[in-house]
Amino acid sequence: xxxxxxxxxxxxxxxxxxxxxxxxxxxxxxxxxxxxxxxxxxxxxxxxxxxxxxxxxxxxxxxxxxxxxxxxxxxxxxxxxxxxxxxxxxxxxxxxxxxxxxxxxxxxxxxxxxxxxxxxxxxxxxxxxxxxxxxxxxxxxxxxxxxxxxxxxxxxxxxxxxxxxxxxxxxxxxxxxxxxxxxxxxxxxxxxxxxxxxxxxxxxxxxxxxxxxxxxxxxxxxxxxxxxxxxxxxxxxxxxxxxxxxxxxxxxxxxxxxxxxxxxxxxxx
Amino acid sequence: xxxxxxxxxxxxxxxxxxxxxxxxxxxxxxxxxxxxxxxxxxxxxxxxxxxxxxxxxxxxxxxxxxxxxxxxxxxxxxxxxxxxxxxxxxxxxxxxxxxxxxxxxxxxxxxxxxxxxxxxxxxxxxxxxxxxxxxx
Numbered sequence: 105x106x107x108x109x110x111x112x113x114x115x116x117x118x119x120x121x122x123x124x125x126x127x128x129x130x131x132x133x134x135x136x137x138x139x140x141x142x143x144x145x146x147x148x149x150x151x152x153x154x155x156x157x158x159x160x161x162x163x164x165x166x167x168x169x170x171x172x173x174x175x176x177x178x179x180x181x182x183x184x185x186x187x188x189x190x191x192x193x194x195x196x197x198x199x200x201x202x203x204x205x206x207x208x209x210x211x212x213x214x215x216x217x218x219x220x221x222x223x224x225x226x227x228x229x230x231x232x233x234x235x236x237x238x239x240x241x242x243x244x245x246x247x248x249x250x251x252x253x254x255x256x257x258x259x260x261x262x263x264x265x266x267x268x269x270x271x272x273x274x275x276x277x278x279x280x281x282x283x284x285x286x287x288x289x290x291x292x293x294x295x296x297x298x299x300x301x302x303x304x305x306x307x308x309x310x311x312x313x314x315x316x317x318x319x320x321x322x323x324x325x326x327x328x329x330x331x332x333x334x335x336x337x338x339x340x341x342x343x344x345x346x347x348x349x350x351x352x353x354x355x356x357x358x359x360x361x362x363x364x365x366x367x368x369x370x371x372x373x
Numbered sequence: 374x375x376x377x378x379x380x381x382x383x384x385x386x387x388x389x390x391x392x393x394x395x396x397x398x399x400x401x402x403x404x405x406x407x408x409x410x411x412x413x414x415x416x417x418x419x420x421x422x423x424x425x426x427x428x429x430x431x432x433x434x435x436x437x438x439x440x441x442x443x444x445x446x447x448x449x450x451x452x453x454x455x456x457x458x459x460x461x462x463x464x465x466x467x468x469x470x471x472x473x474x475x476x477x478x479x480x481x482x483x484x485x486x487x488x489x490x491x492x493x494x495x496x497x498x499x500x501x502x503x504x505x506x507x508x509x
Contacts, residue, residue, distance in 0.1 A: 340485060344420040347481045351412055354478055355405070358456070362401055365462060369394060 136219075136300070136320040139164055141185035143329060147193070149278045151238060151265035158182050158193050168196070168305050168317040177305065177317055185283070187328040189260075190293065192279040194303060197272040207232045207266055208309045209277045212245065212302035213291040219300060219320065221247045226291035230262040230277050231309040238264040241309055244289040252311045255289040283325060295327045397458045404455035411448040412482075418444060419482050419489065441483065442492040449479040449497055453504065472501065 144160030147153075161184055167176025182193040194209060213226040227243035240262040242255040261280040266273050286292045293299055301323055306315035417423040418441045425440070426433045452475050457467045476497055483489040 340421070344416075344485060347484060348412070348416045348420060351478055351482065355409055355412060358459075359405060359409075362405060362459065365401075365459065366398065369398065369462070 136322055137164060137166055138298075138322045138324065139181070139183045140324050141183040141190060141326060143186065143326070144184040146186050146189070147184065147191050147278065149191070149261045149263045149280045151232075151236070151263040151276055151278060153193070153276060153278075158184060160184060163195075164321075166303065166319045166321060168303060168319045170317040174317070176319070179303070179305075179319070181303070181321065183323055185326055185328075188283055190281040190283055190323070190325065192281070192301075194277045194279075196275050196305070197269075198275060200268060200271075200273045202273075203307050205233065205235045205266065206307055207264065207275050208306045208314060209264065209275070210304045210306070210309075210311060210315065211279055211281075212304065213281070213293070214300040214302075215291040215293075217298040217300060217322065223300070224302060226289070227252070227311060228260055228262055228279055228281060229309050229311070230264040230279070232264040232266055232275070235266045235268070238262075239309070242290070243311065245311065257287075257289070259285075259287055259290050293325055295325055298322050298324045394462065397462050401455050401458045401462065404451045404458070408448050408451040408455060411444055411451065415441075415444045415448060415482050419485060421485060438486070438488050438492065441486065441489045442496055445479050445482050445489075445493045446496040446500065448482070449475060450500060452479070453500070476501070
């Protein structure tokens with residue numbers, strides 16, 4: 105009896121371990137953070153960060169991890185939104201030459217707010233080669249069939265650059281992801297909804313084997329700001345003209361009354 | 374006691390009244406002209422046509438607010454003098470109706486800026502209390 109119980113316990117433990125192992129995929133790695141994009145000026149997606157670009161928002165820090173126990177690669181992320189698009193800037197540092205002159209970064213996009221890997225249906229990938237040359241790929245992914253195929257029609261844009269900075273190489277990636285447009289091959293990102301994004305870093309643009317570490321972030325897509333009902337500037341001008349015209353009319357009438365009084369005094373005298 | 378009044382005394386009194394009237398009338402005119410000039414300056418500053426602020430310097434912002442409020446208060450002050458003397462020349466006292474009218478005409482000049490509005494409001498209240506206390 106005791107022997108039977110031990111066997112059941114051992115089988116249960118093995119089953120649990122197998123199930124847990126199945127769940128550990130690149131998509132589930134890393135502690136998720138929540139980002140509320142700032143509405144700002146549209147950045148140019150070219151891998152270069154000008155002084156005027158991305159200035160409206162501050163960096164958030166995430167850690168791209170290879171395994172759940174990994175300390176992770178410290179990575180800075182900025183998210184900006186405009187009326188129709190989402191822009192993501194990702195930067196991290198690596199030891200010079202650790203990846204040669206190449207680097208790949210993929211953003212996997214879920215079409216829901218869940219960590220379920222089957223909901224990640226879209227991948228935007230930028231591959232940097234020779235420090236400055238980059239290629240952008242738009243992939244349709246399907247974990248259920250293990251199918252990762254390039255989109256027939258590419259949407260969005262991406263760019264990247266590696267800068268040698270002495271003690272380290274600075275990797276910069278910029279992404280442009282369209283919002284509110286239903287595409288068959290892409291994730292449909294609606295306003296006022298939250299979506300999970302998985303950021304995966306690797307060496308070659310081949311998913312999933314080319315990627316080393318990853319982390320999840322939740323991005324809350326905002327509704328684009330509505331234009332004001334009244335143009336404040338025009339309203340101010342109208343108000344100013346009305347106020348000072350009123351004052352002017354009163355003073356004009358008052359001057360007229362003073363002139364009349366002068367005539368009246370003269371008549372009395 | 375003489376039954377007849379000295380015609381020279383009557384003439385003197387008439388002349389004195391005439392001088393007083395001229396003086397009052399000059400005050401009415403002069404104060405109104407100063408008020409008009411102040412209104413023009415107020416249009417420039419409170420209508421946001423002219424600004425002394427650059428680089429969002431806090432000191433200049435503070436100075437501009439004070440200048441805007443002071444122009445309106447001076448406008449009110451000179452208008453009160455002018456209208457008060459005008460009413461005196463017509464033989465009637467300055468009523469609360471005219472006072473409130475001038476108060477509103479002055480205060481609405483600052484309606485485009487909340488801070489100037491608050492400062493002007495308290496300034497106008499102060500002037501009215503001052504004028505009320507100094508009258509005989």
